[in-house]
Amino acid sequence: MAETILDELRRYVEFGTEDEARLRALHPHAAPHFERIAKVFYDRILTHEGARLALESGDGQVSRLEVTLQAWMDRLLSGPWDQSYYDTRARIGRVHVRIQLPQHYMLGAMNVLRRELESVADVAFQGRPTDLAATRTALGKILDLELAIMLHSYREDLLEERAKLERLSTFGQLVGFIGHELRNPLSVIETSLHLLRGRLPDSDERITKHLDRIGSQLLQANDIIGNLLDLVRDRARVRSPVDVGSLIRELTGAVERPERVSLSLSGLDDLPPVHGDAIQLRQVFRNLLANAVEATAPEGEVRVDGRSSDGFLELAVEDSGPGVDPEVRRRLFEPLVTTKERGIGLGLALVRRFVEQHGGSVELDRSYGPGARFRVRLPIQAA
Numbered sequence: 377m378a379e380t381i382l383d384e385l386r387r388y389v390e391f392g393t394e395d396e397a398r399l400r401a402l403h404p405h406a407a408p409h410f411e412r413i414a415k416v417f418y419d420r421i422l423t424h425e426g427a428r429l430a431l432e433s434g435d436g437q438v439s440r441l442e443v444t445l446q447a448w449m450d451r452l453l454s455g456p457w458d459q460s461y462y463d464t465r466a467r468i469g470r471v472h473v474r475i476q477l478p479q480h481y482m483l484g485a486m487n488v489l490r491r492e493l494e495s496v497a498d499v500a501f502q503g504r505p506t507d508l509a510a511t512r513t514a515l516g517k518i519l520d521l522e523l524a525i526m527l528h529s530y531r532e533d534l535l536e537e538r539a540k541l542e543r544l545s546t547f548g549q550l551v552g553f554i555g556h557e558l559r560n561p562l563s564v565i566e567t568s569l570h571l572l573r574g575r576l577p578d579s580d581e582r583i584t585k586h587l588d589r590i591g592s593q594l595l596q597a598n599d600i601i602g603n604l605l606d607l608v609r610d611r612a613r614v615r616s617p618v619d620v621g622s623l624i625r626e627l628t629g630a631v632e633r634p635e636r637v638s639l640s641l642s643g644l645d646d647l648p649p650v651h652g653d654a655i656q657l658r659q660v661f662r663n664l665l666a667n668a669v670e671a672t673a674p675e676g677e678v679r680v681d682g683r684s685s686d687g688f689l690e691l692a693v694e695d696s697g698p699g700v701d702p703e704v705r706r707r708l709f710e711p712l713v714t715t716k717e718r719g720i721g722l723g724l725a726l727v728r729r730f731v732e733q734h735g736g737s738v739e740l741d742r743s744y745g746p747g748a749r750f751r752v753r754l755p756i757q758a759a
């Protein structure tokens with residue numbers, strides 16, 4: 377079996393079972409200091425004018441992060457240092473990319489932890505030089521391992537992010553150009569189709585069938601172009617009070633649904649209106665409903681549930697389909713990411729763009745299954 381990244385990194389810093397035992401022995405001595413060390417850690421960040429910029433949402437965030445760091449130290453010294461350890465630690469690097477934390481701050485911050493934990497070990501193993509030396513070595517290795525994991529996942533995510541930006545900027549220019557260029561020929565085809573329909577006899581079923589087919593393919597092509605242009609252009613938004621409940625009820629007739637896919641709606645009456653762009657919101661729920669129906673077909677259930685709370689509308693769109701492949705979950709809302717055979721991956725990208733333009737959010741509920749549940753939150757007042 378191929379060596380995992382964790383195994384490779386463990387081998388690189390020579391972290392073994394002897395080190396694990398040393399860290400476990402240090403744990404009871406260090407645990408009473410976790411709270412204090414977490415304070416020192418964030419105080420250092422807060423007193424540095426550059427590092428402080430990463431912590432922008434005030435005291436609440438720092439207290440929350442202090443608690444997270446205490447849990448981090450707890451696992452650092454108690455293990456197990458296995459794949460699940462690696463997965464949780466790798467996430468930290470990705471969070472740091474999201475907040476655009478420069479990498480050099482991680483090195484300095486790790487040193488603060490190293491110094492604090494070493495002084496705890498110095499006191500705990502005073503007068504036992506062999507134990508102290510072995511504990512310091514184990515600490516050094518695990519903190520190197522932590523840095524290696526953090527920087528590895530940081531780099532991977534950063535590269536992925538850059539590739540995404542490059543793809544999006546080329547994509548944007550290309551789409552704007554092609555979209556415009558295709559609109560003209562499509563509208564010529566549409567006009568000619570209209571003229572042909574008037575001239576050809578209705579009685580020929582085969583001709584009618586083919587004309588209908590041309591018509592429906594034209595609609596589909598226009599739809600794709602419209603979506604692409606929506607994604608790369610900022611259309612001026614028209615804000616007005618939108619009754620999202622009625623909008624969804626109306627859409628249930630507009631989204632094609634096989635007979636054995638049932639659709640139930642709940643909590644949509646008496647929702648307060650959202651101050652938003654009706655066309656965009658219609659598109660949001662049309663895409664979510666169409667996806668849910670498609671995922672459920674040929675048979676199953678689609679449910680939409682709405683409620684309002686704390687100044688937000690919360691809409692959940694659930695389906696009893698196979699659920700979202702874990703491989704694509706993380707990139708689900710990016711353009712050009714799709715699991716469908718026919719589809720170019722614009723639907724959910726548009727959903728996210730429009731919802732965010734309203735100051736809201738959309739996410740796939742990770743705890744839901746089998747099937748999939750998308751949660752949309754929209755502020756009732758204009759964002």
Ligand code: HEM
Nearest residue numbers: 421427428430431444445448467468471475481482485486
């Ligand atoms: C190298 C030592 C560091 C460790 C061990 C560490 C640990 C963590 C952990 C455990 C989380 C939570 C991750 C999650 O949600 O799963 C986190 C998030 C965060 N870290 Fe660090 N961190 C380090 C360095 C830094 C530095 C130097 C800064 C700022 C200058 C920083 C700022 C943040 C912020 C702002 C978040 C939270 C983002 C959010 O979800 O709101 N971290 N860190």
